[in-house]
Amino acid sequence: APGLYIVATPIGNLNDITLRAVDVLKRCDAVACEDTRVTGKLMRHLGLSKPLWRYDDHTDARNRARLIESMGTRAVALVSDAGTPLISDPGYQLVNAAREAGIYIQTIPGPCAAIAAITLAGLPSDRFLFAGFLPVKEKARADMLAELGGIDATLLFYESAGRLTKALAAIGVALPGRRVGVARELTKIHEECRVDTPAALIAHYEAKPPKGEIVLLVEPPEEQEASEEDVDRMLREALATDKP
């Protein structure tokens, strides 16, 4: 059926594609993608050939409108270079515009590096906050860590290998005492996940500079235990208010 199909693709291991994703890519009329070379490779791997249209969030409004218009009569699949579209990847503007235009939209869920990382690290997974890429600039990075530091949840960030040790140092300063997870090259041959103090991780990665793609995880703040003084004060207050 005509419309917009948001299709998740592998984050490394090419076998990580759902049967439904393959089916949609087989049936669609065109594939909107970030990089036609990257998506061309995936399509060849699947034995498929479709028109590939370049799309990202910098695509101007006129071309986006044209793409939306074509969805009235054609099935257009949206993919990104890897993983789930819209997750630190283009697509938000397109889905928003498609929804406003009343276009039929379907999502075909699948791999996502952040979700893969939270399943692997062994840090609390009941509450987590995905915050996209850590800012590159030192001040912006420190501000973001300070802003998120008080939240009772495991924090997840995307980070590049080249900036890993700097990011670890910043986390060590902004959120002292918390263990950090480094999930690297997920689903690939050199998949690795280490959970340790920032200092230990920095020592490890300075000796062996990391390559590839990385998800950083930060454990939640420790629950504040009430001090004896607090308990005394709470008791006094409770007794005072209970008096007739």
Ligand code: SAM
């Ligand atoms: N849309 C993608 C998803 O669903 O995960 C994320 C796209 S974002 C532009 C790319 C970043 O995701 C990388 O810099 C890295 O932080 C993370 N990433 C992607 N693939 C990964 C992998 N196989 N292992 C670890 N991190 C990965």
